[in-house]
Amino acid sequence: MEVLSQLVTANDWGNYAVNATNISIYTLAQCYADLSHNDCLQCYAASRTRLPRCLPAVSGRIFLDGCFLRYDSYAFFNESVDPAWDGVNCNSSVGAGSGVGLEFDKDVRELIDNVTASAVVNGRYAVMGSKGVFGLAECWNTVSREGCRACLAKASKDIRGCLPSKEGRALNTGCYLRYSTQKFFSNQSQETNSTSGASRRGAIVAIVFSVVAFCMLCLFAAYAAYGRWKKRKQGQGGAGSVYRGTLPNGKTVAVKRLFFSTRQWVDEFFNEVNLISGIEHKNLVKLLGCSIEGPESLLVYEFVPNKSLEQYLLGIAFLHGGSEFRIIHRDIKSSNILLDENLDAKIADFGLARNFAADKTHLSTGIAGTLGYMAPEYLVKGQLTEKADVYSYGVLVWKLYKTDRLTESVDPCLQGDFPAMEAVKVLKVGLLCAQASVAQRPSMAEAVRMLTDENYEIPEPNQPPFLNTSTLSASSTRSSYSINSLASNMVPKMKHRIPPPSLSVFRVLKDSPEVKR
Structure with a gap:
């Protein structure tokens, strides 16, 4: 994801593939062409924070009203249509932007035909408005022109099923189509200068793309031992799930099972091992061991029996004390603050933590x-x-x-x-x-x-x-x-x-x- 982030930062879109011994991961991210560069980066950041909701699925798609993010276990970049997963999202309110009933339906159908046709011939992107109805159509940059045509043709057919709703979105494998009685886009072309400071979706673009998060399509893989693991599951984070286990000596431990074994996950695995193994404090969960043998990576911690501060919120003991290292946790939240049998708080999950040099x-x-x-x-x-x-x-x-x-x-x-x-x-x-x-x-x-x-x-x-x-x-x-x-x-x-x-x-x-x- 770090390489993909660099590509999005440079180009407002990117695709990247990682081929490891046990698994391959292909990723694609793209901002819609009316978004400014700064707004694109914020939308992409928002989509990444939602990515853990798809895990541990081997496939996931995230649609926001500003950008799209997908990962999968195979090369999907040329795909344009997938009947099993292409879908629409319709607003429940009935539209009356240019009239009611058949007149409104006619105006929407006409707009959809025009904006999709324009997108195919004008570089995979088009926006337009007519008679109080506005539309946006965009294909992913990895899709061919014919693939774009096929995707938008299916999207335009499917989105008609939203009528007479005042707003509809088609969430397709190779494209995105939206109509609304409210103008939601800018007519200007994509800006490449990030220093302009202009936000073409308003002073705070986050207000626009954050009210979507309306669809997350996840394809779930089958795990042979899923039932056995599920009974012992204690919780789940962005990098993996945590299970209750027992050592041969009878000691109860917590086992963090990482989702993937790609280079990025390996980096986070060793980052967590190196950071937390070098410090010991009463308010830090103690790392007992780790394993990198086989297809999975495991971290073994002391077992903290009580729930997180999400339920208890009994104090701030985790703030007391420190260590000789300057460490930024990067993911302080209630679910990462655990309580032991004495209800003393302990900080957990150091996968995103960073060691901070004294001279920086x-x-x-x-x-x-x-x-x-x-x-x-x-x-x-x-x-x-x-x-x-x-x-x-x-x-x-x-x-x-x-x-x-x-x-x-x-x-x-x-x-x-x-x-x-x-x-x-x-x-x-x-x-x-x-x-x-x-x-x-x-x-x-x-x-x-x-x-x-x-x-x-x-x-x-x-x-x-x-x-x-x-x-x-x-x-x-x-x-x-x-x-x-x-x-x-x-x-x-x-x-x-x-x-x-x-x-x-x-x-x-x-x-x-x-x-x-």
Whole structure:
């Protein structure tokens, strides 16, 4: 994926193949031609964060309203039509952009015919609007002209089944077709100058392509021992699944089973082994061993019996202490913070972690992690520092606002009898950690001091990034929030909520229309 990322960064599209001993992987990514270069990179980053949802399938396709990403175990680059997987996505609302009933259907059919015909003869891409209806048609760059014609012909036939819906999308093997009563594209041609700063889909293009995520088609492989493994499965991450196992001496362990054995996965495997084997701390999951024999790669860890902080959220003990190494985790989130039998928190999953040299101000690296937890400077510019983990922690705290579980930040055993200002202090530190500016975020050591030193004066945080200010009350739209204001929000029922600093831009459509095949 790193090579594919480089190709997309250079050309706004790319295809790449990896042929290993046990498996071959072919990948393709392409941004739609009306997207600016910067918007393309953001859309591609968003599609990569959704890729783990297809794993451990050997095939996957991700369609966003801005780009397309596919991987498979065979060379599919020339494919244009696949009846088994080509499908449409229809909006449930009935269209009335240029009338109702037969008149609207006629206008849409005419537009579809024109935009698909134009795309075939004009370099695999076309957009147009007529009579209040707008359309976009695009074929993948690896598909031949005849393949493009065949794909769009099938797409135009299938998408007619969406009528009289006001919007429809055809998600095909070799092309993408969309119509809508709302204009969703720019008439300008694809920009190649990334320094122009112009965003042709609006000031924040993420708002456009993030409301899609409407379809993910995954082809699942059959594993001979699937049933046996499934019974012992404890969880799943982006790189592999975790299972409960028992050593010959009776010791219970956690076994992380990586999905693939390609070069990229091998790099992540040894990265995790090298980093975590060199450090030992009470708040890090201990690596006991590893195996690279046979077709699979395995990591063996101490078994942490309780669930992650996704359910408990009992503290921030994982922030305490450190090591002689400067390590950026890159994937701090609730599911990677585990609790042992004493409910002490431990950080897990170091597959994406990076060792940070003391003389470096930042690392320039490909985007990896979980969308919503990634710092803005890392997501947009690829600049990685320890402050990226600080930001992720801030999101971890403020995620409670988004999910309406703010009260769970306080132990329910207290039954509401707790010092509100202490709870507010924790939330305030979380807000400081989620600042848009790297310089305004505290270091992790400073965050710990803020929480443990009663005499430490916590500075007032600025407004967190990506806030949708239209949802704030008039009293909450200041550039900073006072601790008294936060306290009043918490007691007694915390009715006035401050939106979370993440996912306000990258909102995923929760209730997607049904996909027809």
